[in-house]
Amino acid sequence: MEHSRRAFVQSTLAAAGAAAFNLPEWVLPALAAGDTLVPFTDLPATVNLTPTADRRVFDVRTIDGLLTPAAQFFTTQHYGHPVLDAGTHRLTVTGLVDRTLTLSVDDLKRMKQVDVVAGFECSGNSRPLQGLSGNGRWTGVPLREVLRRAGIRADGREIVCFGADHGEEEVDFRGRVTKVDQQFGRSLSRDKALTPEPLVAHSLNGEPLTRHQGFPLRLIVPGWYGVANVKWLAQIHVQADAYLGKYQARWYRTLRGETINGEVKWKETAVTHQNLKSFIARVTAGPGEHTVLGVVLHDGTPLRSVEVKVDDGPWQPAVLDPESAKHPYSWKIFRYAWRGATPGEHTLVSRATDTRGRVQPTAEELVSKKTFLEDNSQYPRKVRIG
Numbered sequence: 001m002e003h004s005r006r007a008f009v010q011s012t013l014a015a016a017g018a019a020a021f022n023l024p025e026w027v028l029p030a031l032a033a034g035d036t037l038v039p040f041t042d043l044p045a046t047v048n049l050t051p052t053a054d055r056r057v058f059d060v061r062t063i064d065g066l067l068t069p070a071a072q073f074f075t076t077q078h079y080g081h082p083v084l085d086a087g088t089h090r091l092t093v094t095g096l097v098d099r100t101l102t103l104s105v106d107d108l109k110r111m112k113q114v115d116v117v118a119g120f121e122c123s124g125n126s127r128p129l130q131g132l133s134g135n136g137r138w139t140g141v142p143l144r145e146v147l148r149r150a151g152i153r154a155d156g157r158e159i160v161c162f163g164a165d166h167g168e169e170e171v172d173f174r175g176r177v178t179k180v181d182q183q184f185g186r187s188l189s190r191d192k193a194l195t196p197e198p199l200v201a202h203s204l205n206g207e208p209l210t211r212h213q214g215f216p217l218r219l220i221v222p223g224w225y226g227v228a229n230v231k232w233l234a235q236i237h238v239q240a241d242a243y244l245g246k247y248q249a250r251w252y253r254t255l256r257g258e259t260i261n262g263e264v265k266w267k268e269t270a271v272t273h274q275n276l277k278s279f280i281a282r283v284t285a286g287p288g289e290h291t292v293l294g295v296v297l298h299d300g301t302p303l304r305s306v307e308v309k310v311d312d313g314p315w316q317p318a319v320l321d322p323e324s325a326k327h328p329y330s331w332k333i334f335r336y337a338w339r340g341a342t343p344g345e346h347t348l349v350s351r352a353t354d355t356r357g358r359v360q361p362t363a364e365e366l367v368s369k370k371t372f373l374e375d376n377s378q379y380p381r382k383v384r385i386g
C-alpha cells in the first residue's frame with residue numbers, strides 16, 4: 001500500500017484512541033479511495049497484537065481478501081515454537097498398523113497433493129478483538145492416504161497426533177501429582193481420521209509453513225477449532241484406547257447445561273468442530289453509505305443467511321463474498337450496505353444461520369455454557385457516526 005494512505009489509516013486509528021495499537025506492516029489496503037474507517041467505540045484504546053514473543057493476534061479490521069497473509073496469521077501454542085530441520089525431520093506412523101512408517105517431508109511432497117481453503121479459529125477466540133482467527137489455503141497430503149500406507153489394523157480406533165513440542169506436566173491422580181515430560185498430542189477417532197478432509201500440510205498460502213505455524217508439517221482439520229491442528233507434527237500413533245492427554249481430555253472441554261425433558265443435565269464435551277459464528281470486523285464510511293464488513297466461521301455446513309441489525313431495527317440480509325463462498329471450509333466474508341446512518345452512537349450486530357437451521361446464539365442464549373471456550377455468541381459492536 002502506498003505510504004500516504006497507510007499514514008492516513010494510522011492517523012485515523014490514532015484519532016480513534018488506538019495510538020498504542022501495534023500496527024502490522026500493511027493496514028486496510030482494501031479501503032476504497034475516499035473511504036474512511038469508522039472506529040469501534042467498544043474496542044479498548046490499547047490492543048497489543050503481540051502480547052508475548054510466541055503469540056500474535058490478527059487485526060481483523062485489516063481483512064483484505066480471501067486469505068490471511070502468513071505474516072499476519074495469529075499464532076498461539078502451549079510449549080513455545082520448536083525449531084525443526086525440514087531435511088532431517090521425520091513423521092513416524094506407529095502402533096496398531098500393518099507397517100510402521102518413517103516419512104520425510106520430501107516423501108510426503110512426492111505423494112498426491114491437495115489444497116484446502118479453511119477458516120481457522122482458536123476455541124478461545126472472543127471479543128473484543130476476535131483476533132485468534134484467520135483464513136488460509138493449506139497444501140499437503142490427506143491424512144487418510146498416510147494411514148492407508150501404514151494400514152490401520154481393525155483394533156486401531158484412536159489416531160493420536162503428536163507435535164515435536166513438549167514440556168513438563170503435572171498429572172494429578174486423586175491429589176497425588178506426578179511430573180512427567182509430555183509431547184503436545186491430540187487425537188481423532190478412526191472415523192474422523194479417515195474422512196477426506198484432514199490434511200498433513202506443509203504449506204500455507206503457497207509458501208512453506210513458518211516456524212510459528214508448525215514448520216515443516218502440521219495437521220489441518222478443516223471445520224474444527226484450532227487445537228485439533230497439531231503443529232510440528234512428528235508422530236501419528238494408532239491405538240485402541242481413548243487418548244487422555246492434558247490437551248485432549250482436560251484443557252479443551254466445554255461444560256453446558258442442557259434441558260432434557262424439563263430437567264437440566266450438565267454435559268461436558270470435547271472441543272471439536274467450529275460452532276457457527278459471525279462477527280463484524282470493520283465499518284467504513286464511503287460516499288453516501290457505510291459498509292459493514294465481517295466474517296463467518298463455521299464447520300463447513302452451507303450457510304442459509306447472514307444478517308445485520310442496526311440498533312433496534314429489523315435483521316437485514318448481508319451479501320456473501322462469492323469468492324469465499326466457493327470454498328466450503330473457508331471463512332465467509334460478508335458485506336452490508338448501511339444507508340442513512342444518523343449522527344450518534346449505534347450498535348451493529350450480525351448473525352449467521354446454516355442450512356441445518358442452526359442460528360448463531362445470543363450471549364444470553366449461551367449462559368448455560370459455564371466454561372469460556374467455544375464462545376460463538378452474536379457480538380454487538382458500537383460505532384459513533386460524527
Ligand SMILES: Nc1nc2c(c(=O)[nH]1)N[C@H]1C(S)=C(S)[C@@H](COP(=O)(O)O)O[C@H]1N2
Pocket residue numbers: 073074075076077078079121122123162163164165184212213214225226227228229230231232
Ligand atoms: N504442536 C502443537 N500444536 C498446536 C498447539 C500446540 O500447543 N502445540 N496449539 C493448538 C492451538 S490451541 C491452536 S489455536 C493452534 C494455533 O495455530 P497457529 O499458531 O498456526 O495459529 O495450534 C494448535 N496446534
Ligand SMILES: [Mo]
Pocket residue numbers: 076121122123124226227
Ligand atoms: Mo487454541
